[in-house]
Amino acid sequence: MNAHILSIASCATSLSPGQDIRLFPSGSFSAVDGRPGALEGTKITAWKIDAQTAARVIADFQGKARDLVIDYEHQSMYAVDNGLPAPAAGWIKNLLWQEGTGLLARVEWTARAAEMIRSGEYRYISPTFSFDPKTGAVTALLNAALTNNPALPGLGEVLARYFPPTKKEQDTVSLAAIAQALALAETASEQEIVTALTAMQSRMEKAEAMLLSTVTSRGNIY
Template identity: 35%
Template sequence: MKTLLALNTDLSALPSTEGQAPDWIELIPAGPTITGRDGRTWLFDELAQQLVLAAFTGRAIDMVIDWEHASEVAAPKGKPAPAAAWIDRLEIRSEALWGHVAWTPRAGEQVVAREYRFVSPVFDYDDTDRRILRMVSVGLTNKPNLVLTALNHEQPETHQLAIPQALAVVLGLDASATDDQAIAAATQLKAAATARNSEQPSLDKFVPRQDYDQAVSRATNAEQALATRKADEHKAVVDSEIDAALKAGKITPATADYHRAACSELAGLDRFREFVKAAPAVAEPSGLGAHKPDGTSTALNAEEKKVAQMMGISESDFIKARA
């Protein structure tokens, strides 16, 4: 299917009220064969008439009349395309297509003043049998193509709309590139991608996926083993420092877990060492290096006496609880 800026109607030859633009204009003359001044022909038979009317009804919106086909030429380039009028009805009269027009004030004045004498409809047609399929828009113009009431610019047969700007950027084309240029560029990109995908990868830059996954797995396992070993070594050092502080009476057994947690990081262990160096003895030496408590002693050391006092229990009850 192709789109054409096709037929031209002489507005001055149409019935109108004095001082007003015509309410009805002929868009496509009676067929079945429509011939333009430049020799091009199209088919507007009974089937074409039905297709055009059905397409307009199915569209359910008015069809625009603009100046010099701005909707088809200027709008795709981001330029203004204001409406000169709107067509709200289509009718077949004596095998010709007519449209009912509501003009804008400016366009109506231009038509009355004969500043614009012709209208040129844009339509889609079947490229095989050249049958007209649907109306697209209408443009005010002064360069008619068809005799009678059919308007159009004398120009190449198809009106090529610009491809979307985003697509042009991706393909490395200018925004005014044609469909054929876009297809050629896309085909070239596809061929280049296919060629790259078929190339044998260089082993000095790439490795098989299985080898890569195995290497990553080994590296991950090694990192985990190293982290575990470092954590175990650090824990052993912390336990040693905590035991030494207990033996020296610098900390109490009740706070041992707190200090152990604070030493979970290397910076915390360093701070604990500095604390132990500067701290006075707060408890009697634990004697943990000489013997292991069996929980059967009947005497309380100074720290235990303080704890019993703070808890409000007797020394004998504390000894029982400790056992």
């Protein structure tokens, strides 16, 4: 059994530029679908974080001696597979424990992300973390993402799903990201995406042919 299991959590804490954001609530927390109890390799019914646990998480963060990235929709995890950019939305500069509230992150947002948060385009934070499968204690924060799909709307708890995602989950995320890049609906089918890509390739080939024809007629081929 692995010493630590990774999870992604969607925290429904509303965001606002310039304020500390809560990553985890103080005490025990679990998801409405039974996780982490439903996760393979665990026998726990809840995740946990208290002052002592938080101190270790903070020490681990400080030991990395670098800021942790906050991206958009966890694209950093899928960039290798889908080939799309994974720009930073912000950087976690520091972690703080607030008794009775939980683990907070002090964030330096990019100008773009700050504007998107102010305008309501993004509202929630989703941390990626590791935890002890025997105790449920959070052991390290790995990164986080802006999201609009919180697990428990209106609450400060989290919903974690097993990490790494299955091949099916990876494909779903990849298709959604590709659809967005093609200006299609995120729910576009695989066939719709293939059709759009084929049309794009056709347009590019026609444009290249026109350009080649133009420069050839002028006697200048570079």
